[in-house]
Amino acid sequence: MKLAFDIALRFLKSSKGQTILIVLGIAIGVSVQIFIGSLITGLQKSLVDKTVGSAPQITVAPQEDGDFILDAQAEIKTIKAANPAEIKSLVAVTQGPAILKTPDQSTTIILRGFEWDDAQGIYKIADRLVKGNLGTNKNEVVIGKDLSENLNVKIDDTLEMITPTGKTGEFLVTGYFDLQVKSLNESWILTNTDTAQTFLETGDGVSQIEMQVNDVFVADEVAMDVEKRLNDETLIVTNWKEENAALLSGLSGQTASSLMIQFFVLISVVLGIASVLAISVVQKSRQIGILKAMGMQNPKASLVFLFQGFLLGILGAFVGIALGIGLSWSFATLVTNPDGTSLVPFYIDWFFIGISAGIAIIASTLAALIPAIRVSKLDPMEVIKNG
């Protein structure tokens, strides 16, 4: 073992140019894998985060339009118990459409009422409030930034709203929010539960219960747990995955194409190593021949070449990791949006990097298998005869 390793090391050291070339080859392969992998993962993470990071990921609502969930607190307890490890940020929402009237125009909005503290989990409303404060008193509301601009409404102004059933009410604007989605900023008016329940005439009922999960990609499974736990025909459980099928199929297409690229990079790395090591068997045949004449066993002689593949793989993987991280970092730093934030956030997935490096090392060792087999077949007589 030790001798085979030492000889492998010495062979690699003695043909430095060749060694550096293969190491670079492997390193470039590994770095491309890491770069593409982290680019795609970073992209997908930020995309998913933008899509559902500040939105409900699972929603429980009555089957029939116009029905309400009467005992929200009890339902919330049941839901939470369905999967305590995953479910978080539960909030009961009372909502309904209304027409907002100003002196010059009227628009349709959605009035959403919840306990501000509960809503902090999903909507981070305290952070999204750009001006004023949250309306905690009866008939106080906060409105979207875009809506306030469209209608020229200011803080402390009074708004008039009409429900579809014709009920009217007057509300005091206490602040603006910016949810970073224009359509929501234009159509949502947020208030406390009490105000919404009174104005929308839901009594003690709420319209739906929203929640998030720790791992967004298992939202569908958690939704199933919730449905089973609730065991209530009148309620319907939806999750973001079924509503964003197009996005998800896009993501999985992306993942598949990235795997393809990585697969071909791997193949070219393996071919490169195998061919260079095959040449090196010819170059080193004198040495191998004499070692065998001296009594080195065939498996040991093969081991010399397997170790070379292994060492090249390790070296290549480490250089490749450094290159790949450098590449990802420069991409994240240099390729930016107009506002200076990176287009794709810098993201290091050590697990993925570990897998790439591991595969490179295993592949390099396996690539050395063919030359190693050739070595074991080499007859010392050939070398000694031909000088």
Add this chain to the structure above:
Amino acid sequence: MDNFVVEVKGVSKVYGKTIKTVALHELNLGFKTGSFNAIIGESGSGKSTLLNIIGTLDRPTKGEVIINGVSTRNMSKGRLADLRNETLGFVFQFHYLLPEFTAMENVLMPYRVAHGKADKESQKRAREILNLVGLEKVENNLATNMSGGQQQRTAIARALMNQPKIILADEPTGNLDSQTTDSIYQLFRKINQELGTTFIIITHDRRVAEKADRIVEILDGRISLDIVK
């Protein structure tokens, strides 16, 4: 019975399948323990073929080689490799040193093939052998950074490392000047006398052959002359 350390029994060697070249014809030959033997013969007579078969590097077409009283005919490749490592030392016309290693490391190589790591004692031994062949000054030179004579002496030192019972040498001084040749044969003799190592040496040099205990001449794959002094 004579105590032969190497015995060749009815060994034939035929090269080629369609056009057959018979290199050795049913040879019978025994070498005594501690003897110093020269094999001579004209070019193409079959000397190297015989030596390689004795050294178990090549297999005879017919017959068998007995080393230390044990037939090598049915030994596996691995078993033969161990036998070569423990019992045989080779010196070829070309030195076949590993150019990636120093003189010292090359000399240690047969030991490491057997034991993996070179311990203090083996290193001391390697140094002693290098002194014996007069290479103490260049022991840390890479094999490529030595003169032809030095390289050949390193190869001899390497053959001695595992204290083999038999040293097989195929024109070991073919590429050296007469002065170096003399000193190498003196060295062989010294080792032969001090350690009782058996030597079988192929040589073209009559002068060298005459100093041996026994001269075997090969002609067209047969023994044409066998002189024991």
